[in-house]
Amino acid sequence: MSKAAEIDIVSVSKVYGATTAVHSISLKIPAGSYCCFLGPSGCGKTSTLRMIAGHESISSGDIRLGNAVVTDLPPAKRGTAMMFQSYALFPHLDLVENVAFSLKMKGVEKEARRVKALEMLKLMQMDAYATRRPAQLSGGQQQRVALARALITDPEALLLDEPLSALDPFLKIRMRAELKKLQKTLGITFVHVTHSQEEAMALADIIVIMNDGRIEQAATPRKVFEEPATAFVARFMGDHNVLSGRVVASKDGVTTLEVPEGQTFSVRGNGKTVGEAVDIGVRTDRVRLNVASDKTLGFNGVVSNIEYRGASVKITVAGAGSDDFTVIANDNDYFAKPVSVGDAVSLSWALEDAVLLGRA
Ligand SMILES: Nc1ncnc2c1ncn2[C@@H]1O[C@H](COP(=O)(O)OP(=O)(O)OP(=O)(O)O)[C@@H](O)[C@H]1O
Numbered sequence: 001m002s003k004a005a006e007i008d009i010v011s012v013s014k015v016y017g018a019t020t021a022v023h024s025i026s027l028k029i030p031a032g033s034y035c036c037f038l039g040p041s042g043c044g045k046t047s048t049l050r051m052i053a054g055h056e057s058i059s060s061g062d063i064r065l066g067n068a069v070v071t072d073l074p075p076a077k078r079g080t081a082m083m084f085q086s087y088a089l090f091p092h093l094d095l096v097e098n099v100a101f102s103l104k105m106k107g108v109e110k111e112a113r114r115v116k117a118l119e120m121l122k123l124m125q126m127d128a129y130a131t132r133r134p135a136q137l138s139g140g141q142q143q144r145v146a147l148a149r150a151l152i153t154d155p156e157a158l159l160l161d162e163p164l165s166a167l168d169p170f171l172k173i174r175m176r177a178e179l180k181k182l183q184k185t186l187g188i189t190f191v192h193v194t195h196s197q198e199e200a201m202a203l204a205d206i207i208v209i210m211n212d213g214r215i216e217q218a219a220t221p222r223k224v225f226e227e228p229a230t231a232f233v234a235r236f237m238g239d240h241n242v243l244s245g246r247v248v249a250s251k252d253g254v255t256t257l258e259v260p261e262g263q264t265f266s267v268r269g270n271g272k273t274v275g276e277a278v279d280i281g282v283r284t285d286r287v288r289l290n291v292a293s294d295k296t297l298g299f300n301g302v303v304s305n306i307e308y309r310g311a312s313v314k315i316t317v318a319g320a321g322s323d324d325f326t327v328i329a330n331d332n333d334y335f336a337k338p339v340s341v342g343d344a345v346s347l348s349w350a351l352e353d354a355v356l357l358g359r360a
Pocket residue numbers: 016017019020021039040041042043044045046047048195
């Protein structure tokens with residue numbers, strides 16, 4: 001297999017007519033890492049992947065793969081390979097011919113490409129099916145063939161566009177584990193586009209969260225979870241509540257804000273000026289129900305919804321300007337002191353369970 005390459009995206013934009021899909025993004029994806037692009041529909045993640053692959057022209061900026069600037073190179077000359085969401089297998093060809101296809105295009109002689117295709121099918125544990133056609137395979141098997149086909153060119157980076165979206169939920173989780181194992185075995189750079197937070201958290205060494213054509217945060221899953229950079233990331237990942245207000249005090253490493261409804265909240269962090277608009281994120285799993293505490297670390301509200309989830313219970317509370325402030329309570333804690341919709345409750349958390357969010 002080839003060696004892995006770093007991917008360096010330098011001030012890259014993509015403009016389609018009047019739409020700017022990607023706004024001058026810069027990012028270094030380390031060689032040999034598993035990178036997931038995550039974001040809502042239309043945020044520009046597929047356009048970015050297609051520009052790395054060479055399937056879409058770059059409106060401005062540059063992309064470097066290893067030491068080479070690939071901005072103007074065609075896909076086959078970049079050292080990348082792409083696996084599409086639909087797998088794009090040829091229905092009339094058997095698996096060997098499907099996998100060998102790009103070698104045929106390169107003029108590799110028949111027996112050599114057959115040997116290499118069988119080697120790739122073996123890597124994906126599909127060699128026993130070599131003479132079948134795609135329609136005679138399950139979804140998971142088709143995906144393995146599509147991977148074998150992408151990997152036959154010995155790419156330095158494999159680009160995957162929503163690779164798991166066609167699979168049922170159980171197979172999705174199994175193939176997710178296989179993708180991660182494959183990336184570790186090959187050691188090449190994987191760039192994977194998904195709209196699933198769970199998928200990105202499970203797979204990535206680095207998660208790139210995009211919104212409206214811009215990168216909101218690029219960091220390890222743990223960093224994204226514990227220190228979301230912006231209110232968008234905190235809301236999108238779903239593990240933090242966001243409270244917005246204006247700074248009323250900032251000293252000794254603690255900033256205090258006041259929300260329009262009048263409550264004040266303290267959070268660790270410096271460098272804010274009085275009157276400045278700020279957002280804080282509060283961990284949903286760290287909020288305590290009906291436990292007295294310092295009043296700048298909580299508020300009183302009314303329960304608007306309760307969802308049982310097995311190991312935990314999700315309680316939604318209206319208050320402090322939020323309609324859906326979320327508390328994820330451990331099942332034992334909740335059932336020791338359950339609440340009902342319409343109950344007045346007090347919510348509280350510790351200083352370290354809130355983070356000061358940046359503004360993009
Ligand atoms: N060929 C095109 N012509 C015009 N506009 C386009 C084209 N391709 C994408 N766009 C627009 O660019 C923006 C970003 O699209 P892109 O497909 O990159 O987003 P995405 O994050 O991958 O979304 P999804 O998750 O829905 O695939 C969208 O507003 C989209 O409508």
